[in-house]
Amino acid sequence: MSWPVTLFDFTLLALRVCLSVAVTLHVLRTKQNTAACAGWIGVSWLMPFCGALLYLMFGINRVRRLARRLASDHRWRGRGLAYQAQHRMKGDFEPLARMISKLTERPLLGGNSVTTLHDGDTIYPRMLEDIASAQVSVLLCSYIFRADRIGNQFVEALATAQARGVAVRVLVDGIGAGYFSCGIEKSLRRRGIVCQRFMHSLQPWKMPFINLRNHRKILIIDGRIGFMGGLNIGEENLRRLRTKHPVADTHFRLEGPVVHQLTEAFARDWSFTCGEQLDGETYFPDLERQGDIPMRVVTSGPDNDLEKIEFSMLQAIALSRRHVRLMTPYFLPNERLVSELCLAALRGVTIDIIVPKRSNHRLIDYARDASLAPFLKAGCHVWMSSPPFNHAKLLVVDEAWSFVGSSNIDARSLRLNFEINLEIYSESVAQELNAFMERHRTRRLTHHALDSISAVRKVRNASVRLFSPYL
Incomplete structure (x- = not known):
C-alpha cells in the first residue's frame, strides 16, 4: 500500500472520530431524553458522516436559541x-392553578x-x-x-x-x-x-x-x-x-x-x-x-415553552377525583400520559377517551389501535366516534376545568409543534363540552374487539407504532 493512500486513510479515520466525538459531546450537553441521547450517539458512531449531517439538520434545537x-x-x-x-383560584383546583401560573409565568385572569x-x-x-x-x-x-x-x-x-x-x-x-x-x-x-x-x-x-x-x-x-x-x-x-x-x-x-x-x-x-x-x-x-x-392561555413549542401543555394535562389528570373526559383526533400519548390516565382509572376516576373511528391519517389510526390495550386493562372507556371526522381537541376534568385549543395528544403536538391551548375554570363550560363529547360516544371499544383483530393487522399496527414520534 502506497504512502499517499495510507495518509488518506488516516485522515479519513481521524475525521470520522472527530465528527463522532463532537456529536457525542454536544448530545451529552444538550439532550435530556436518554433514548434520544443514546440514539444520536449510536448513529454518530455507526455512520459518522451521515450521522453528523443528520444531527446537524434535525438534532440541534436552533429554535430555542433564536x-x-x-x-x-x-x-x-x-x-x-x-x-x-x-x-x-380557591377550592379543589387551587393547586392546579398555582402550578400552571408558575409553569407558564402567566396570571390566571378573571x-x-x-x-x-x-x-x-x-x-x-x-x-x-x-x-x-x-x-x-x-x-x-x-x-x-x-x-x-x-x-x-x-x-x-x-x-x-x-x-x-x-x-x-x-x-x-x-x-x-x-x-x-x-x-x-x-x-x-x-x-x-x-x-x-x-x-x-x-x-x-x-x-x-x-x-x-x-x-x-x-x-x-x-x-x-x-x-x-x-x-x-x-x-x-x-x-x-x-x-x-x-x-x-x-x-x-x-x-x-x-x-x-x-x-x-x-x-x-x-x-x-x-x-x-x-x-x-x-x-x-x-x-x-x-x-x-377565569381563563389562561398556555403555549408550548420547541422554544422556551417546551412541554407546558403536556405538563398542564398531567397535573390536571393527577388531581382528578371523579371524571376525566377527552376528545382528540389523533391519540398517540407518550408513556407519561399513558401512566397518568391509567393510574387515574385504577384509583376510581371515570376516564372517557373519544377518538374518531377513522381519521384523515390512516397510519396514525394504525399506531393508535396498537396503543389502546393498556387503557382497556386499566378500566378506561375508549369510544369511537362516527363520521364525519371530528378534529376537536377537548379535555374536561371533574366537570369544572376545561382545556381546549390546537394541541393533539401525540408526540408532534406535545414536543415538536408550536401549540396554543386555553384553560377554563367554569362548570357551565365544562358541562357544555361534556354534553358535546357525550353525543360523540358512538361505539365503545371492548377487549373482544381488540382481540378479534387479525394477526396480520396486529403486526401492521405494531410496526407503524414504532414510528409514532414521526407521524
Missing part, C-alpha cells in the same frame, strides 16, 4: 395583561366570556362578521389556510378591512399552508396584505426547521375579540358543501382580559418570524371585564 435571543427585545412582553383582572362554536358552517360566518367590524387591527394565524372558496372569502374580508385603515397581519405555517407553493400567500400579497410564512425555507442548511411547525389557530380583532381552537381555514370544514372528506371542528370566541394573552402569543410568533414587534394600543388596548370566567 427564541432566547429575541425574548430580550420583546417590548410588549407582559404589556397590558390586565393584572387588575388576576384571579385567585372577567372573561367564551362562546363555544362548532363546525365551519357556524364558525366562519362569525369570524368574517367580526373581521368586517374591525376598526383598528386584525391578526390571523392558521396552520392550514387554503386558497379555495372559503379562503378567498377571508382574503376579501381582510382586504376590505385594510382598505378602511385596519392594520392586518397574517401568519401561515411554512408547511401546512403549502411548502413549495403557497397559494394563499400569493393571494394576500396581491391585495397588499402583509403575510409571513412561519419558518419556511428551501435552502438545505435551513431544512432542520421542516419538522417544527406552527400549529396554532388564532384570530384577534382590535385586540378585544379573540378566536382560538382547532379550526383551520379550508372548504373541508364546511359540512354543507358535502366534500369527499368533511371535517368537523370546535372553536372558541373570547372576550375579556384573556385576549391580551392571546395577542401576546401571536405577537411572539410574529416577532419570531419576521422581527417586527407589534406594540401599542393598536394591538394591546385596555380591556374591561366581559364576564366572570
Whole structure:
C-alpha cells in the first residue's frame, strides 16, 4: 500500500472520530431524553458522516436559541395583561392553578366570556362578521389556510378591512399552508396584505426547521375579540358543501382580559418570524371585564415553552377525583400520559377517551389501535366516534376545568409543534363540552374487539407504532 493512500486513510479515520466525538459531546450537553441521547450517539458512531449531517439538520434545537435571543427585545412582553383582572383560584383546583401560573409565568385572569362554536358552517360566518367590524387591527394565524372558496372569502374580508385603515397581519405555517407553493400567500400579497410564512425555507442548511411547525389557530380583532381552537381555514370544514372528506371542528370566541394573552402569543410568533414587534394600543388596548370566567392561555413549542401543555394535562389528570373526559383526533400519548390516565382509572376516576373511528391519517389510526390495550386493562372507556371526522381537541376534568385549543395528544403536538391551548375554570363550560363529547360516544371499544383483530393487522399496527414520534 502506497504512502499517499495510507495518509488518506488516516485522515479519513481521524475525521470520522472527530465528527463522532463532537456529536457525542454536544448530545451529552444538550439532550435530556436518554433514548434520544443514546440514539444520536449510536448513529454518530455507526455512520459518522451521515450521522453528523443528520444531527446537524434535525438534532440541534436552533429554535430555542433564536427564541432566547429575541425574548430580550420583546417590548410588549407582559404589556397590558390586565393584572387588575388576576384571579385567585380557591377550592379543589387551587393547586392546579398555582402550578400552571408558575409553569407558564402567566396570571390566571378573571372577567372573561367564551362562546363555544362548532363546525365551519357556524364558525366562519362569525369570524368574517367580526373581521368586517374591525376598526383598528386584525391578526390571523392558521396552520392550514387554503386558497379555495372559503379562503378567498377571508382574503376579501381582510382586504376590505385594510382598505378602511385596519392594520392586518397574517401568519401561515411554512408547511401546512403549502411548502413549495403557497397559494394563499400569493393571494394576500396581491391585495397588499402583509403575510409571513412561519419558518419556511428551501435552502438545505435551513431544512432542520421542516419538522417544527406552527400549529396554532388564532384570530384577534382590535385586540378585544379573540378566536382560538382547532379550526383551520379550508372548504373541508364546511359540512354543507358535502366534500369527499368533511371535517368537523370546535372553536372558541373570547372576550375579556384573556385576549391580551392571546395577542401576546401571536405577537411572539410574529416577532419570531419576521422581527417586527407589534406594540401599542393598536394591538394591546385596555380591556374591561366581559364576564366572570377565569381563563389562561398556555403555549408550548420547541422554544422556551417546551412541554407546558403536556405538563398542564398531567397535573390536571393527577388531581382528578371523579371524571376525566377527552376528545382528540389523533391519540398517540407518550408513556407519561399513558401512566397518568391509567393510574387515574385504577384509583376510581371515570376516564372517557373519544377518538374518531377513522381519521384523515390512516397510519396514525394504525399506531393508535396498537396503543389502546393498556387503557382497556386499566378500566378506561375508549369510544369511537362516527363520521364525519371530528378534529376537536377537548379535555374536561371533574366537570369544572376545561382545556381546549390546537394541541393533539401525540408526540408532534406535545414536543415538536408550536401549540396554543386555553384553560377554563367554569362548570357551565365544562358541562357544555361534556354534553358535546357525550353525543360523540358512538361505539365503545371492548377487549373482544381488540382481540378479534387479525394477526396480520396486529403486526401492521405494531410496526407503524414504532414510528409514532414521526407521524
